[in-house]
Amino acid sequence: MINLLQALIDGALVGLVYGLVAISFVVIYRGSKIINLAQGEVLVIGAFLLWTFTEGARNVGIDIPLPIALVLTLIACVIFGAVIERTVFRPLIGQSAFTIFMAGIALLILLRGLAQLIWGAQTRSAPAILPEGAIDLGPFLINTGLLIGAIFTIVLAQALHLFFTRARLGLRLAAVAENHTTALSLGISVRQAIAVSWITATVLAATAAVVLLSGSILSLEVAVIGFKALPIALLGGLESIRGALLAGLIIGIAEALASMYLDPITSGAASGLLPYVVMIGVLFIRPYGLFGWRRIERL
Amino acid sequence: MRPTGIFFKTYAAEARVLETRRSRLWLLALGVMLVALPLFSGPWLLGQLTYAFITLIAVYGLFVTVGMAGQINIAQSAFVGVGAFTAAKLSGLGVPFWLVIPAAALVTGAVSVLFALPASRVKGFYLALTTLAAQIMFPIVILALPMSWLGGLVGLPVVSPELFGLSLGTPHGLYWLALVFAAVAMFCAFNLPRSRLGRALRAVHDNDTAAGVMGIPVARIKIEAFFAGALFAGVAGALTAYYLQFVTVSSFTIFASVWYLGMLIVGGINSPLGPILGVAFITFIQEGLHTMSNMLLQSESGGSFDGGAVFALSSIVLALCILIALIFEPRGLAHLWHTIKTNFRLWPFPRN
Numbered sequence: 236m237i238n239l240l241q242a243l244i245d246g247a248l249v250g251l252v253y254g255l256v257a258i259s260f261v262v263i264y265r266g267s268k269i270i271n272l273a274q275g276e277v278l279v280i281g282a283f284l285l286w287t288f289t290e291g292a293r294n295v296g297i298d299i300p301l302p303i304a305l306v307l308t309l310i311a312c313v314i315f316g317a318v319i320e321r322t323v324f325r326p327l328i329g330q331s332a333f334t335i336f337m338a339g340i341a342l343l344i345l346l347r348g349l350a351q352l353i354w355g356a357q358t359r360s361a362p363a364i365l366p367e368g369a370i371d372l373g374p375f376l377i378n379t380g381l382l383i384g385a386i387f388t389i390v391l392a393q394a395l396h397l398f399f400t401r402a403r404l405g406l407r408l409a410a411v412a413e414n415h416t417t418a419l420s421l422g423i424s425v426r427q428a429i430a431v432s433w434i435t436a437t438v439l440a441a442t443a444a445v446v447l448l449s450g451s452i453l454s455l456e457v458a459v460i461g462f463k464a465l466p467i468a469l470l471g472g473l474e475s476i477r478g479a480l481l482a483g484l485i486i487g488i489a490e491a492l493a494s495m496y497l498d499p500i501t502s503g504a505a506s507g508l509l510p511y512v513v514m515i516g517v518l519f520i521r522p523y524g525l526f527g528w529r530r531i532e533r534l
Numbered sequence: 535m536r537p538t539g540i541f542f543k544t545y546a547a548e549a550r551v552l553e554t555r556r557s558r559l560w561l562l563a564l565g566v567m568l569v570a571l572p573l574f575s576g577p578w579l580l581g582q583l584t585y586a587f588i589t590l591i592a593v594y595g596l597f598v599t600v601g602m603a604g605q606i607n608i609a610q611s612a613f614v615g616v617g618a619f620t621a622a623k624l625s626g627l628g629v630p631f632w633l634v635i636p637a638a639a640l641v642t643g644a645v646s647v648l649f650a651l652p653a654s655r656v657k658g659f660y661l662a663l664t665t666l667a668a669q670i671m672f673p674i675v676i677l678a679l680p681m682s683w684l685g686g687l688v689g690l691p692v693v694s695p696e697l698f699g700l701s702l703g704t705p706h707g708l709y710w711l712a713l714v715f716a717a718v719a720m721f722c723a724f725n726l727p728r729s730r731l732g733r734a735l736r737a738v739h740d741n742d743t744a745a746g747v748m749g750i751p752v753a754r755i756k757i758e759a760f761f762a763g764a765l766f767a768g769v770a771g772a773l774t775a776y777y778l779q780f781v782t783v784s785s786f787t788i789f790a791s792v793w794y795l796g797m798l799i800v801g802g803i804n805s806p807l808g809p810i811l812g813v814a815f816i817t818f819i820q821e822g823l824h825t826m827s828n829m830l831l832q833s834e835s836g837g838s839f840d841g842g843a844v845f846a847l848s849s850i851v852l853a854l855c856i857l858i859a860l861i862f863e864p865r866g867l868a869h870l871w872h873t874i875k876t877n878f879r880l881w882p883f884p885r886n
Contacts, residue, residue, distance in 0.1 A: 270659050272666070326861045334860055336606060336659045337799060340792055341860070345853030347789075351846035462670055469663065504678030511667040518652045522660055 237374050242491045244375055250487015251385035252446050256464035257471065257479040258392060259439035264473045265399060266408040266432020267425075268332075268415065269324065272339045274440060275461020276346035277315075281441025282361060282453050283354050284311045289362040301364070308441060316437035320430040328425050329415045347455065356455055363450035384446030391439075392480045399476060408432055412474065466514035472527025482525060486510055537879045551724050568713055572706045580705050586817050587712035588773045593797050593809040594719040595766025600795070601803040602732065603759030604739035606662035609649065610794045612672035613764045615786030617642045617771020619676065622690035622781045623683075631695030631702065635715075635772045642768030643761045650760035654753040657742065661756075669791055673783040689782030692775045703776070712773050719766055723806040735759055789849070796856045802866025811867040816852060823848050 256278060263271045271277070288304040288311075299307070319342070327338055365380035399405040411418040411428040418425055448457065467486050471478030490506050497505035517524060542548040552558045572580055592614050599607045617638040624634045649668040653661055676684055684690060694703025695711065702711055726732040734755045737745035746752045775781050793816070801812020827844045859866055 270663075323857060330860075332658050333604065333606060334864065336662060337795065338857060338860055340608065340795065341853045341856035343853075344789065344792055344796075344849045345857070348846040348849030348853060351842060352850065356842045462666070465663070465666070502678050502680075504674050507674045507678075508671055511671050514667050515649075515652065515664055518656050518660055518664055522652075522656045 239495070241375050242495050243488055244377060246487040246491025247484055248378065248381040248385045248487070250483040250485070250490070251388045251480065252381060252443065253460070253464050253467055253487060254480045254483025255384070255388040255391070255439065255443040255446065256460055257467035257483055258388070258395065258476055259436040259443065260464060260468040261471070261473060261476050261479050262395065262439060263432050263436045265412045266435070267324065267429040268412045269335050269339060270473070271342070271436070272461070273343035273346055274436070274464070275458035276343055276350065277437055278440040278444045278460060279350055279455060279458045280315065280346060281308070281312055281437065282444035282448055282457065283350060284308050285441065285445060286359065286362060286453060290359070309438060312437045312441045313434050316434035317430055320426070320433045324429050324433070325426055328429070347458065351455060358452050358454035361448035361451055361453035364445050365449040367450050380446065380449050387446065389480065392476050396476045404431065463510055466510035469514055470517050470524055472524030474528045475524065475526035478524060478526030486513060489513070549728070569710070572709050577705050580709050582817070582821065584705070584709045584712045584777060586813055587716035588770050588777060589794070589797070589817070590716050590809060590813045591719045591766050591773065592770035593794050593813055594723045595763040595770065596794050596798045597723055597806065597809050598726065598735070598766065599759050599763030600798060601808070602727065602739060603735040603756060605653070605756055605759055606659060607665045607760065607763060608662060608788065608791050608795065609665040609668040609672070610763070610767055611786045611788065611790035612669045613642050613646055613767035614771040614774060614790070615672055615783065616645050617768035618775040618781045618786070619684050619690065620768070621772035621775040622692045625693040625775070626690065631697070631776070635769055638772035639765045639768035642764045642771060646760045646764030647757055650757045653756040653760070669788050672786065676783045689780055692779050692781065694779070695776050703779070708777055711776070715769055715773060719769070720806070720810070723809070727806070731758065793852060796852045800855045800859045800866055802868025804865060805868035807871065808866050808868040811871060815867060816855070819851055819855070820848050823851065
């Protein structure tokens with residue numbers, strides 16, 4: 236029983252942090268109507284930037300204090316998001332969904348190639364930003380880093396939700412997500428919307444990288460997180476930020492249960508397959524997710 | 535645009551893929567040259583061409599699914615993998631290759647239908663996400679299955695194909711095998727747009743609501759598009775298995791899928807000529823990068839250049855090619871080729 240509850244707590248915390256990555260999908264989709272498959276790569280770039288400003292700088296003899304390194308990473312992420320918007324997505328405004336999707340895929344291999352060329356394929360240890368260790372809570376152990384990450388995710392999701400539903404700029408982004416051409420004819424700057432959503436999402440992805448990778452291993456393979464978060468974003472509904480949170484919780488717990496009860500039977504495949512089975516199921520049963528806008532084009 | 539002086543007296547003559555006698559002669563010459571090539575070429579070129587032919591078959595599969603029906607498929611590499619594992623398993627059981635290849639195609643087709651079923655509910659990139667799920671699930675499933683089934687992490691050896699007691703496992707044999715199937719794939723792809731199914735695919739691509747109103751069973755056509763594309767992938771997979779002589783999951787990654795899509799887009803998504811141009815162009819660039827980096831490696835004697843950097847560089851080049859094609863020439867090299875041809879024929883008059 237204790238084991239079960241412990242697994243549930245861990246699953247919920249990990250799920251919430253994955254929810255943070257899912258939120259970065261949602262932010263891009265809500266601001267620009269782009270499902271960006273390269274989100275995992277964006278996250279890796281964010282993590283590598285942070286590594287460069289902390290460990291990397293230390294290796295060449297410059298010791299940057301942590302707060303300044305974080306600010307530098309933030310600035311670099313903003314620049315990175317703006318550059319992507321300017322070079323890749325601005326020329327494609329108003330193009331078909333297919334074109335934009337393919338541009339996202341091209342971006343995926345472009346970023347992966349660039350990351351490999353600049354930072355190399357070897358694994359390194361990610362800088363430990365969050366405190367390590369665990370809190371004792373009765374019979375349970377709670378990972379401090381994950382706990383802080385989960386709380387941070389909830390607060391952030393609430394703030395972003397308010398931004399998208401109350402703030403003028405956020406509402407403008409929603410109009411762009413509805414239709415590029417309509418938004419343009421209403422006098423909304425699609426460029427600005429895409430830039431804002433990309434910058435926000437890049438910063439979010441970098442934050443998720445900080446939380447998830449704090450003190451663990453950093454390599455190109457970490458980009459798989461992006462594909463793991465995609466089912467969460469879809470389950471929650473691609474337009475819903477709080478939905479991503481709940482979906483993260485659901486998938487995190489389900490994955491924990493699957494890895495506890497089904498993995499021994501299926502030699503470890505069940506927990507890996509679960510998110511994608513859920514994804515296909517969602518597409519079948521409720522394509523707009525739990526809280527998405529019900530306007531999926533259907534036959 | 536036809537050159538001056540070319541006209542047709544019958545409708546059948548006008549409807550041909552190769553309209554003039556000269557174009558038929560050129561194709562024949564190309565065919566004879568390709569068939570005779572192994573007699574006077576080195577093993578390196580032969581291997582490259584064999585692999586290019588196999589890739590071409592897979593990209594033709596994408597042409598049917600993505601180019602003609604407009605359904606995004608980012609699991610082509612996983613489908614090729616399904617074909618390869620089926621072929622490896624069957625060849626291990628002693629099935630002759632002329633049964634293995636159709637069987638691999640059919641098994642792959644069946645798997646693809648499984649992932650195309652949501653087409654009855656959703657479209658656009660929501661549908662693409664199911665293929666993404668297929669691509670990601672493929673290695674997990676193969677690795678989780680018992681070792682004795684599909685080899686798991688180790689992989690499966692492949693028994694060389696044989697025909698009338700002659701081994702086709704030699705470089706020459708594999709080259710001819712791949713050539714024959716690439717020719718069949720090309721024949722299908724050039725004729726599909728003129729068939730009933732091809733027109734239905736095109737209608738679904740252009741506007742599926744209108745297609746439905748016109749009496750086309752849209753969901754079924756979409757599933758058929760995936761099935762047809764996966765048949766090509768299955769054949770390509772079986773040939774890959776024979777070519778590599780050993781199959782492991784690591785050969786069929788999402789990156790390979792993206793490469794296939796990239797070749798299709800760079801070549802031209804709407805023309806059956808596109809895949810040929812795309813595969814030729816990308817293979818050429820890739821090999822160029824390889825040769826260049828090898829030269830650098832020798833001259834610098836182990837400088838900062840290694841295999842990983844070459845892979846990274848070629849991904850960057852491919853990604854840039856896709857982006858440039860999407861932004862500046864969405865109709866790809868095939869359209870460029872068409873423009874050049876028209877200009878040449880109309881010279882010295884302006885094209886418009």
